[in-house]
Amino acid sequence: MSTVEIKDLHKSFGSLEVLKGIDFTVETGQVVCVIGPSGSGKSTLLRCVNLLEQPTSGRVVVEGIELTDPDVDIDAARRRLGMVFQQFNLFPHLTVVRNIMIAQERVLKRKRAEAERIARENLEKVGLLEKADAYPAQLSGGQQQRVAIARALAMNPTLMLFDEPTSALDPELVGDVLGVMRQLAEDGMTMLVVTHEMAFAREVADRVVFMDQGVIVEDGPPQQVIGDPQHERTREFLRRVLHPGD
Amino acid sequence: MNSVSEQEAALPAKGGLSPRKRQQIGRGAQYAVLVVVVVALVAIADWEQIRQNFLNGDVAAKGLPDLFTVALKNTVIYTVCGYLLGFVLGLPLALMRLSQVAPYRWIATGYIEIFRGLPALVIFLMIINLPIAFPGFEVPGEVYGQAALGLGLVSAAYMAETFRAGLQAVPKGQMEAARSLGMPHLRAMVSIIIPQAVRIVIPPLTNQLVLLFKDSSLVLFLGLTAGQVELAKFGNDQASTYASPTPIFVAGVTYLLITIPLGYVARRLEARQGAGR
Numbered sequence: 460m461s462t463v464e465i466k467d468l469h470k471s472f473g474s475l476e477v478l479k480g481i482d483f484t485v486e487t488g489q490v491v492c493v494i495g496p497s498g499s500g501k502s503t504l505l506r507c508v509n510l511l512e513q514p515t516s517g518r519v520v521v522e523g524i525e526l527t528d529p530d531v532d533i534d535a536a537r538r539r540l541g542m543v544f545q546q547f548n549l550f551p552h553l554t555v556v557r558n559i560m561i562a563q564e565r566v567l568k569r570k571r572a573e574a575e576r577i578a579r580e581n582l583e584k585v586g587l588l589e590k591a592d593a594y595p596a597q598l599s600g601g602q603q604q605r606v607a608i609a610r611a612l613a614m615n616p617t618l619m620l621f622d623e624p625t626s627a628l629d630p631e632l633v634g635d636v637l638g639v640m641r642q643l644a645e646d647g648m649t650m651l652v653v654t655h656e657m658a659f660a661r662e663v664a665d666r667v668v669f670m671d672q673g674v675i676v677e678d679g680p681p682q683q684v685i686g687d688p689q690h691e692r693t694r695e696f697l698r699r700v701l702h703p704g705d
Numbered sequence: 706m707n708s709v710s711e712q713e714a715a716l717p718a719k720g721g722l723s724p725r726k727r728q729q730i731g732r733g734a735q736y737a738v739l740v741v742v743v744v745a746l747v748a749i750a751d752w753e754q755i756r757q758n759f760l761n762g763d764v765a766a767k768g769l770p771d772l773f774t775v776a777l778k779n780t781v782i783y784t785v786c787g788y789l790l791g792f793v794l795g796l797p798l799a800l801m802r803l804s805q806v807a808p809y810r811w812i813a814t815g816y817i818e819i820f821r822g823l824p825a826l827v828i829f830l831m832i833i834n835l836p837i838a839f840p841g842f843e844v845p846g847e848v849y850g851q852a853a854l855g856l857g858l859v860s861a862a863y864m865a866e867t868f869r870a871g872l873q874a875v876p877k878g879q880m881e882a883a884r885s886l887g888m889p890h891l892r893a894m895v896s897i898i899i900p901q902a903v904r905i906v907i908p909p910l911t912n913q914l915v916l917l918f919k920d921s922s923l924v925l926f927l928g929l930t931a932g933q934v935e936l937a938k939f940g941n942d943q944a945s946t947y948a949s950p951t952p953i954f955v956a957g958v959t960y961l962l963i964t965i966p967l968g969y970v971a972r973r974l975e976a977r978q979g980a981g982r
């Protein structure tokens with residue numbers, strides 16, 4: 460069964476059409492990486508999947524539930540979709556462990572003790588158990604992003620969305636975050652990842668989608684899309700990403 | 706004249722004065738003016754009169770302990786009650802101001818414009834006349850209730866604007882992160898956005914407390930009994946009783962005892978927040 464099905468998705472901001480008819484699926488357990496130049500609509504696509512942006516037209520179906528159906532309880536549906544942002548977006552007024560507990564308690568109605576146990580389990584998973592009582596401002600960017608991943612995981616999502624999770628990090632911190640994501644992929648999590656990390660996409664992704672100017676130009680296994688791209692736009696983009704400064 | 710001197714400034718050799726020298730002369734002139742004014746004031750003032758009238762220790766002593774146990778206490782009560790009401794009304798007004806529902810925005814905007822635009826005194830005079838509009842209606846808590854209402858209605862308008870700025874200062878990503886975790890809008894507001902906004906507005910809200918503390922003197926227009934007087938009226942009453950302005954001076958100093966440290970706290974909080982960002 461596919462976890463995500465997107466059919467003829469369009470999104471406009473005013474007169475600016477950002478997504479011009481997107482079709483694709485993510486099969487359960489797959490890791491799909493979305494690559495493409497800045498401004499091509501990758502973030503908008505991801506945000507349409509969990510309806511942070513309302514699509515102008517088209518269908519988004521997650522686990523058989525059509526999110527674009529106006530009658531659907533979008534808050535309930537979102538609980539099954541974890542999202543990790545480029546800017547981490549941890550809650551600065553809460554400690555790390557409270558960051559991970561608050562939605563469990565307020566949304567899933569878990570008891571405090573249970574929420575805390577699950578929070579600590581997930582902190583251990585991302586290697587930050589010793590930071591449980593720190594505030595986000597006391598952590599490095601890489602640590603904050605790992606906490607953000609733990610926060611999303613604590614909700615038991617069936618799909619994780621990542622929007623350039625390492626783009627705001629100092630280069631030496633990127634590896635830790637990618638390591639956590641790699642482990643997640645090995646554990647069988649279904650993941651949709653917008654990234655510029657070509658090595659990660661090549662090694663971890665089951666499929667790579669190349670987007671440009673609001674359309675999917677190329678969609679296939681990484682050996683093909685990154686290793687042997689069929690379209691000139693893809694080749695041009697990869698040249699710039701893989702050999703910057705040429 | 707002006708343009709001539711500017712032209713001269715552009716040609717330093719001609720006037721023979723360097724910019725540095727000019728600056729020194731300018732500063733010297735400012736000191737000279739200051740000295741002249743101070744000397745004149747000292748010469749004109751009748752120091753013996755001032756000492757006897759404004760700094761009369763005997764008269765000041767007669768105000769104790771009521772100055773603190775009655776007047777200051779009442780000032781604090783009026784201020785705190787008005788402040789709490791302002792807070793309780795101001796936060797929802799700010800949320801209405803930012804609402805998606807247009808009529809809520811209109812109501813909030815109208816309220817804020819009116820109550821920021823009116824002198825607090827006019828609002829107090831209207832409160833006194835409230836029973837004419839609503840026969841039989843009385844503000845609960847008598848003078849304390851009326852004072853809290855008047856001060857609260859005014860400060861709510863200012864606090865609403867402060868809260869709105871605070872809410873808008875919370876980054877958009879915070880709401881998105883909360884929503885992506887499945888929180889409904891209201892829950893995200895209560896658990897994530899408002900706690901951060903409140904932290905942001907603590908320094909300006911402290912300044913508002915200082916302003917309200919001073920404005921609490923307006924309750925004297927409500928007609929106060931001896932047990933209800935606050936600092937300003939207390940000073941004024943005692944001044945007429947003892948035919949001396951000393952009590953007014955003492956009341957002023959008592960205000961400053963509160964307002965200056967509070968203002969200092971607000972600036973410290975502001976500086977700390979500025980450094981923490």
Ligand SMILES: Nc1ncnc2c1ncn2[C@@H]1O[C@H](COP(=O)(O)OP(=O)(O)O)[C@@H](O)[C@H]1O
Pocket residue numbers: 472475477495496497498499500501502503504
């Ligand atoms: N909320 C918005 N309002 C208006 N324009 C937007 C908004 N969000 C994104 N855009 C525009 O949509 C285009 C695609 O943006 P985005 O999806 O962020 O691209 P990417 O993530 O691939 O860099 C850009 O031109 C951007 O300016």
Ligand SMILES: [Mg+2]
Pocket residue numbers: 501502503622623
């Ligand atoms: Mg983006």
